[in-house]
Amino acid sequence: MALAEQVFEFYIPSISRMGIGAVKEVGAKATYLGGTRALLVTDKGLSKSGMADQIKKLLEDAGIQTTIFDGAEPNPTDLDVREGLKAYQANKCDIIVTLGGSSHDTGKGIGIVASNGGDIREYAGIDTVAKPLPPLIAINTTAGTASEMTRFAVITNTDTHVKMIFATPRITPTIAINDPVLMVGMPPALTAATGMDALTHAVEAYVAALMNPVTDACALAAIKLVADWLPAAVANGDNMEARDKMAYAEFLAGMAFNNAGIGIVHAMAHQPGALLNKPHGVCNAILLPHGCAFNLIAMPKRFAEIAAAMGVNTAGLTSMEAAEKCVEAIRKLSKLVGIPAGLAEIGVKESDIPALSDNAIKDICCLFNPRKITIDDIRRIYKEAL
Ligand SMILES: [Fe+2]
Secondary structure (H helix, E strand, O other), X not given: OOOOOOOOOOOOOOEEEEOOOHHHHHHHHHHHOOOOEEEEEOOHHXXXXXXXXXXXXXXXXXXXXXXEEOOOOOOOEHHHHHHHHXXXXXXXXOEEEEEEOOHHHHHHHHHHHHHHOOOHHHHOEEOOOOOXXXXXXXXXXXXXXXXXXXXXEEEEEOOOOEEEEEEOHXXXXXXXXXXXXXXXXXXXXXXXXXXXXXXXXXXXXXXXXXXXXXXXXXXXXXXXXXXXXHHHHHHOOOOHHHHHHHHHHHHHHHHHHHHHOOOHHHHHHHHHHHHHOOOHHHHHHHHHHHHHHHHHHHOHHHHHHHHHHOOOOOOOOXXXXXXXXXXXXXXXXXXXXXXXXXXXXXXXXXXXHHHHHHHHOOOHHHHHOOOOOOHHHHHHHHHHHO
């Protein structure tokens, strides 16, 4: 637990709309924020499925002229941001609406450069953005990343193949919308991967450097919801109760890590994403039990509490015994929802490990991990996770 005399700030969007049908008010909300011309940032899949057109119609019915930019990739890049910025400027937009999961990161990047000029690469790091962004409404379609409500963006530098991390309250979306109706279209594998990403946020936040009683409450509630509802959401994507609970889980996990920080699992998961374009949620899910096993000795009592939140009966166990059950419980859940057993299954090779490790040790998420990390630890964990 962080020291009692530490001062904490808590970051969340000004307004968060949640629940079945929450998206219907997007036009009214855009008007409320003073928007007249929106850039709707999304990906090709949501464009093809017709969901982007539905959102465009909702905005246009409220008098907001809307241009769709569907060039946001699952691992967003600086090139996506540059293309999106061109569309924003060419159409004289004054509000950004993002639709998707990682599309929010692209939208945040476009907003940074629209307000501050220059190139997106200049703003990587912590608190580097001087001017506020245009109003930003983030409509979520996955229950995982939480980028619709965080002060973080992760965008790949296409020259270095490193994920640049942008961390500043300036990029927190003004309004976040989590409508589970928009999540029913997610196939089981994506539901599983994004759900395990949410679990990773909550678990890492519960042991991260900037934890406080508010983030603790959010993290434990999120862990319980994921353990209880992710299998049902994967089993039947039309199960609205499971979709609704997972939307809350991801939002709670977002509140936790947006304020407490995250750790070694994300530091390591970012690298196969950046170097090899592997999906973020799957990388996290595979690495999560390994990262927890590494961190157990730093905070056994907290890992024991995570195990209990996942439904493990920890009565009569020592803290360390109960903490070890947490690793088991995560492995069990991963297997249940069909997560690949190791990184090799998604195409990571042993020969990739040196480059992945060199970048992971420099990732800012390492700063918030409860146990000090060396590059040898990282190399060993990647090897074990193959
Ligand atoms: Fe994540």
